[in-house]
Amino acid sequence: xxxxxxxxxxxxxxxxxxxxxxxxxxxxxxxxxxxxxxxxxxxxxxxxxxxxxxxxxxxxxxxxxxxxxxxxxxxxxxxxxxxxxxxxxxxxxxxxxxxxxxxxxxxxxxxxxxxxxxxxxxxxxxxxxxxxxxxxxxxxxxxxxxxxxxxxxxxxxxxxxxxxxxxxxxxxxxxxxxxxxxxxxxxxxxxxxxxxxxxxxxxxxxxxxxxxxxxxxxxxxxxxxxxxxxxxxxxxxxxxxxxxxxxxxxxxxxxxxxxxxx
DNA sequence: ATGGTGGTTGTACCA
Numbered sequence: 385x386x387x388x389x390x391x392x393x394x395x396x397x398x399x400x401x402x403x404x405x406x407x408x409x410x411x412x413x414x415x416x417x418x419x420x421x422x423x424x425x426x427x428x429x430x431x432x433x434x435x436x437x438x439x440x441x442x443x444x445x446x447x448x449x450x451x452x453x454x455x456x457x458x459x460x461x462x463x464x465x466x467x468x469x470x471x472x473x474x475x476x477x478x479x480x481x482x483x484x485x486x487x488x489x490x491x492x493x494x495x496x497x498x499x500x501x502x503x504x505x506x507x508x509x510x511x512x513x514x515x516x517x518x519x520x521x522x523x524x525x526x527x528x529x530x531x532x533x534x535x536x537x538x539x540x541x542x543x544x545x546x547x548x549x550x551x552x553x554x555x556x557x558x559x560x561x562x563x564x565x566x567x568x569x570x571x572x573x574x575x576x577x578x579x580x581x582x583x584x585x586x587x588x589x590x591x592x593x594x595x596x597x598x599x600x601x602x603x604x605x606x607x608x609x610x611x612x613x614x615x616x617x618x619x620x621x622x623x624x625x626x627x628x629x630x631x632x633x634x635x636x637x638x639x640x641x642x643x644x645x646x
Numbered sequence: 647a648t649g650g651t652g653g654t655t656g657t658a659c660c661a
Contacts, residue, residue: 393661394653418661420654445654446661497661539661594651594661602648631648637661 385455385486385645388414389535389610390629391494391591391638395419395450398636399427405629405640406434412455413485414640415492415535416440419448426450439483447478449494449536455486465522466515470496470508479512488616488645489523493536498557506557509539513566521573524613531616534575537591537608537638540567542577545586546606558605575611578643579623590625591638599630608641619645 388411392398395416406414414436419426421442431438437457442448451457461482469476482491495513498506516534523530540563541547553559571577589604598604612620622644630639 397653418653446659499661592648597648597650600648600650627648635648637652 385412385488386410386642387412387488387490387533387535387610387645388640388642389417389492389608390414390640391417391537391608391636393418393420393636393638395421395426395448397634399430401629401634401636403430403434405626406436406452409626409640409642411642413451413453413488413490415490415533416450416452417448417492417494417537419450420445421448439481441478441481443478447494449478449481449492451481451483451485451490451492453483453485453490457483457485459484459489464491464516464519466519468508468511468515487531489530489532491532491534491536493534493538495536495538495540497539498560498563501555501557501560506560506563509557510562510566513563514569517566517569517573520570520575524574529615530613531619532575532613533616533643534570534611535609535641538567539607540564541605541607542567543585546589548589548603548605558607570611574613576614576617577609578612578617578620579610579625579641582623583625588625589639590641592630594637608638610641610643612643616645621646
């Protein structure tokens with residue numbers, strides 16, 4: 385079984401790329417982020433034609449998450465217990481959707497962007513991650529053998545080797561100690577980065593800014609992860625970061641991350 | 647080669 389996670393930066397703009405990716409990679413389940421589409425705008429039929437069921441949660445032109453599966457899609461959950469809201473009045477954003485796919489609970493997560501050190505969005509991001517760690521801890525407490533994949537764009541580079549320049553990010557988000565502590569909180573709850581052992585850094589990234597030739601200059605960040613519960617991590621036999629998908633015209637600024645399960 | 651922001655929306659906001 386093969387699970388992918390990919391921030392596509394608009395499913396409507398990227399549907400041709402997503403289609404081609406699914407067709408050439410034998411993906412069973414894909415967690416998608418930044419769909420930027422409401423339910424009535426989502427290209428469900430394009431997935432159906434390839435044999436995938438889709439569930440999606442999108443409220444407006446921002447955020448948006450989806451899961452496509454060709455191995456079953458059950459027990460869909462939008463958001464998780466304790467997930468913080470944003471705005472006035474406080475409202476849940478479209479940043480989390482989960483479903484059971486062939487025995488694996490797959491989550492598609494779009495962790496808030498903190499924008500800048502000191503920005504209220506950063507506090508929101510940290511709250512969101514703390515709530516996720518707490519929810520995840522609860523899921524494993526209820527069932528220690530649960531197979532759970534927390535897939536998505538985490539907007540955090542957990543270690544210095546996960547960014548092209550420590551100096552560049554010294555006073556920006558994604559690398560600050562509170563963010564790294566919050567990410568580690570999810571790891572400590574029992575969810576492991578199963579890709580790192582197959583692709584050790586430095587220089588291994590999943591995101592490259594659109595501006596200033598970041599990709600050809602290899603100026604990226606590793607911020608997209610599939611964190612797996614112990615029972616699922618034990619099934620992992622390989623992993624791939626598909627840099628090919630960042631190349632050429634019409635690419636997302638993120639590459640897909642794929643894990644292979646026995 | 648991988649190439650100098652892009653997407654959605656509406657003339658700004660988000661990343």
